[in-house]
Amino acid sequence: MKQQVSALMDADMHNEDANQVMNVMESSSHLRRTWAEYHLIGDVMRGEPTLSVDFTAKLMHQLSEEPVVLAPRAQQTASQTRLQSLSHPVWALAASVVAVGFVAWFVVQELQPSQQPMMNAAQDDYLLAHQSAAPSNTAYLLETVAFEK
Amino acid sequence: MFENNSMKIITSFVAILFAFLTHTAIAEDTWSYLEKASLAAHELSYDGIYTYHLGQNVKSVQVTHVNYGQGEYARVVVLDGKPREALSQGGDTVIFNQKQEKVVIEKRRGQNSFPAILPLDLDTVKQNYQAQLSSTERIAGRDAQIVVLQPRDQYRFGYKLWLDKEYGLLLKFATLDSVGNPIDSIGFSQLVLMTGQKLDWFRPSNVDRGKNYEMQQRQVSSLQEDEINCEMSDNLLGYRRISQFKHNMNHKPNPVTQMVYSDGLATVSVFVEPMTRGNHPRVGFSELGTTNMLGAIAEGHQIIVVGEVPQVTVTQFVNAVKFKKK
Numbered sequence: 135m136k137q138q139v140s141a142l143m144d145a146d147m148h149n150e151d152a153n154q155v156m157n158v159m160e161s162s163s164h165l166r167r168t169w170a171e172y173h174l175i176g177d178v179m180r181g182e183p184t185l186s187v188d189f190t191a192k193l194m195h196q197l198s199e200e201p202v203v204l205a206p207r208a209q210q211t212a213s214q215t216r217l218q219s220l221s222h223p224v225w226a227l228a229a230s231v232v233a234v235g236f237v238a239w240f241v242v243q244e245l246q247p248s249q250q251p252m253m254n255a256a257q258d259d260y261l262l263a264h265q266s267a268a269p270s271n272t273a274y275l276l277e278t279v280a281f282e283k
Numbered sequence: 284m285f286e287n288n289s290m291k292i293i294t295s296f297v298a299i300l301f302a303f304l305t306h307t308a309i310a311e312d313t314w315s316y317l318e319k320a321s322l323a324a325h326e327l328s329y330d331g332i333y334t335y336h337l338g339q340n341v342k343s344v345q346v347t348h349v350n351y352g353q354g355e356y357a358r359v360v361v362l363d364g365k366p367r368e369a370l371s372q373g374g375d376t377v378i379f380n381q382k383q384e385k386v387v388i389e390k391r392r393g394q395n396s397f398p399a400i401l402p403l404d405l406d407t408v409k410q411n412y413q414a415q416l417s418s419t420e421r422i423a424g425r426d427a428q429i430v431v432l433q434p435r436d437q438y439r440f441g442y443k444l445w446l447d448k449e450y451g452l453l454l455k456f457a458t459l460d461s462v463g464n465p466i467d468s469i470g471f472s473q474l475v476l477m478t479g480q481k482l483d484w485f486r487p488s489n490v491d492r493g494k495n496y497e498m499q500q501r502q503v504s505s506l507q508e509d510e511i512n513c514e515m516s517d518n519l520l521g522y523r524r525i526s527q528f529k530h531n532m533n534h535k536p537n538p539v540t541q542m543v544y545s546d547g548l549a550t551v552s553v554f555v556e557p558m559t560r561g562n563h564p565r566v567g568f569s570e571l572g573t574t575n576m577l578g579a580i581a582e583g584h585q586i587i588v589v590g591e592v593p594q595v596t597v598t599q600f601v602n603a604v605k606f607k608k609k
Contacts, residue, residue: 180594259532261574264552264589266391266501267526267543269402 139168143176313414316430317405319451320444324399326350327452331423331474332362333397337467337572346397347484349477356485359396366489369396379490380499386490389499397469398453401548408547411435411521412442420445422454423471432548437461438520438596439549440573450476458573461593466573502531506540513555513584514605515542520596522546530554535562544590544600551590553600558585568594582606 138155141147147155159165170190328349335342343362348355360368366381376394380387402408417429427445434441441463445455455470506527517524522544530539539556558564564585565578576589577597581604588600 259530260552260554260587260589261571261576263501263503263528263530263532263539263541263554264543264550266394267528267541267552268550268591269393269395269525269545 135165136168139165140172143169143172313416313430314405314409316416316428316446316451317401317408317414317444320446320453321399321401321403321405323447323451324348324395324401324453325355325403327450328477328480329452329474330477331471333469333471335467335469343472348399349480349482349485351480351482356482358485358488360488368487368489370485370487379487381489381491381494385495385497387497387499389501397456398471400456401453405547407523407545408432411439411546412548417443419448423474425449425454425474427454431459436521437593438522438599439546439592440466442548445470458591504529511540511542512607513540514607515553515603519544519603520599522549522551549590549592551588551592551596551600553604554585554587554589555604556585558583568597570594577601 135155135158138147138151139159142152142155159169170188330345330347332343332345335344342364345360345362346357348357354373355371357371358368359371367379369376369378371377374393376391378389378391380389412432412434415431415433417431420427420429422445426448428448430444430446432442432444441459441461443457443459443465444453446452447454452474454474455468457465457468457470460466506529508527510529511527515524523546524542525545526543528541528543530541532539535556536559537557539554542553542555544551544553558580562585564580565587566580567578569576573591574589575592575594575597576587577594577600578585578587579601580586584604584606586601586604588597590597590600
């Protein structure tokens, strides 16, 4: 099964098989941990910033420790009822899922290699400033030139 | 019986001591090759052509260097592609960059280029690299001794140096990845040592005098310690801070702070600036030959780290930026 988890990580699997592996993973905390560990290993090998293996568990634990706000309920009017329906627990849950999704998206954005074109050696202000400050370089005069067509 | 044993102990002790001394002597000897090389690049007079290889890119460059007794004079001319050349006297360098309709002139200070890329003081290099004597090879018609500089940790690349057996001059230089394969290399294909002290070559060789000249103005000034708004250690992963600058870059409302770190051979720059509206955030890695760059956003600031170092090093530098509590 661990091999299949590894294959799923590498996207080296048919859709039906992937669904099956994910279903099995859903019911097995052991496999979920394997999944997290494999990702951690990958991150370390690529030299990316890493989260600890039990990051998810810790986060969930901290969320469950959050105090529940208990406030006296005001008298309801018709318009308030509609608003209140929005603060129903289901909505709160949906909102927090969106928030987690957004944070996850943001973190992933930060860790992914940039999709923009590579730095343009001849025009990148930061690269030029770096090269002109370096006391010696394999070829400070050349590095930018080497990429000019 | 007892005497026999103590004799054994003494003999093995002497053997260990001897092995230790020879080992130290060899290590010292290897470093003396590098010391000779760093002096030779400044003291000798030479004229040669070297090529710079990076992936599919190859550029040939002519270098002429004369030590006149009272100072160093050098001219570097890029022979392939766009005409570009640099003249330097002592620590001052003037770069002529030929564009379509004009010649852009840029001045720099205190920079060295191949073959003068080893620092005169090798102490910082010794702390971060191990020197190993390797085999010999012929480069540009000269016999060369190979020395490999192995990094002491994963935060820097390794280097392979080919040193002229007779004069010590650095003939070839390669940057190695973590398994020892070259990423880029720079080496002489032709080299003549000169005895004369003529300076008639010391002028731009190929600059079109009919074109207009333009002095390139980089808006750079030095930066006081208390002007830096983030807390960065002076010594990070074996890299020491060697300078800091303030840049006024194009289209930027706020000045950009630059802190420059060196481990003796490799250099890392850390740029920090406040994020402002309309400022495109740069986030993520980019790579170009041995140069790695990482952009990140933290506490309302854009951080960019760039250096001729592995990706893990720029990542650690970005993570090390901490902002002062207001």
